[in-house]
Amino acid sequence: MDAVSVVTHLRNLASQPQNRASIVKDKSCLAGLILFLSHQDTQVVEAALQTIHYLCDNPNHCEVIKSELGMMVSLQNIRNSALSNHVKLLAHRIYVTLSMPSHQHTPEAKNKQNSLQFFLPSANKKARIITLHIHGLDNMERKSLCEEALLKVKGVISFTFQIAKRRCTVRVKPDLATECITSAIANTKVLKAQQVIKNECGKEVYVPMPTMNNQVEKSHCLPDYLPEEESPQKDLEKALTRPVSKEETRGNWLKATVGFLSKTFYW
Template identity: 55%
Template sequence: MNDALSVVGQLRDLASEPQNREAIVQDQGCLPGLVLFLDVQDQDVLFAALQTLRYLAELPHNIPTMSNELGMMVSLENLIDREGLSVEVLALTKEVYGILSAPVRRTPERERRKKPQFFINSSNKKAKSVTLHIQGLDSTDQRGLCEEALLKVKGVISFTFQMASKRCTVRIRSDLATESLASAIAETKVLSAKQVVKNEAGDEVLISLNPSPVEVQQNSALPDYLPEEEDSPEKDLGRAVSRPAAKLDGNGSWITSAASFLTKTFYW
């Protein structure tokens, strides 16, 4: 099951990048594979598959295709009724099921332009990416603690992990202080964060982040994904190193590889 966890984890990281979501849903192998992942017993694989579906559903016109995928809704319903699931897996299952089963309301273009922005004011139109080095990020348990801490911070949009280098790339609202992330992570009592920045010579250095004295605003639910307008991280001490976007070539090579793995693993 380690191979399955690796594949679905990388697919989740691809899905975290908005420009990949349509291609993943349109691929003939990925959605059927994710449906099959919903029937496995390994809860790490389940959670990663559900996170992937949650990312994909953030693109509204993906939702009809996803909800109509053979076995998708039935598998989610069965998962909701399954005994022994962790609180996190069950909550995410219900959230994904709610999104896919809700009627899609099409917003007229004129109304969409007039819709109030998620941001506080016009100066906060863009999101930014921050790369953190997480001391103590040694296992999936610590990763889970870090995920829970980041999800509680209001203004966090998405995040991806690079476990081998103990890195976490976090996409946040432009008005959210990086120190707020450090404060949230420090509250785990076992993890601490430094920001990865480049100096003038282009070398990576770690910058200590003092926990914010201001109480961190917490989310009551997962945040909506913000408009993807690229902006360099705003940090007085340097430029944060953001994770290169997961790009697909003309043939969607990584998605094709993932679909091939799913086919070989589950269809025989």
């Protein structure tokens, strides 16, 4: 077994909720994932990040993962690396999730977060919310492309996606024009955004937005927090990975993976 096959199978196992506790409890798996985060093969790094992202889905796992020696440092290194934005965004999301105080991982806190849709400091209470319908937002690659575009727009505070509906809800500073956001999305060349509003009858309608000729002002730092734990597309993301259907197969793969990690690395 090579690193790519091992981390890919570990990711497939982690995509199934019933396997996550076993993976988190096994020190060889967590230590192996940390080593994979510094692997020279980008495919290995990305698969390791996806695995950790699955494991972080359970708040009870976050403290264990965070306390594993080298985890936070490795994530920070990826955020500051020359890897693709799409990989750095994933590392950023995991880093922020693990950095959250433990009380913010409770069901009560998550319900409060879900009802508010966004985590915002008090200074942003006057922020505007813009709902966009994005043509072409039909897979995770396009979602990452849209994220990259939005992160570059100065004045964007946070955003969430509903891929099934091709929707993106963006919270922005009051002085940021909607056209700035739609223009940034249009610059991807494969996505096009229309604003979603309600007419006098209360029915949703799509409003085409003009494209700005002047360059959109870019932000050079990532937002502090882009929560998506409660996003409707979470199940869709899980569905992208081929599930392992049989209990025996799951158990065998987990044992094989742990065995490979234990024999390959010295802890």
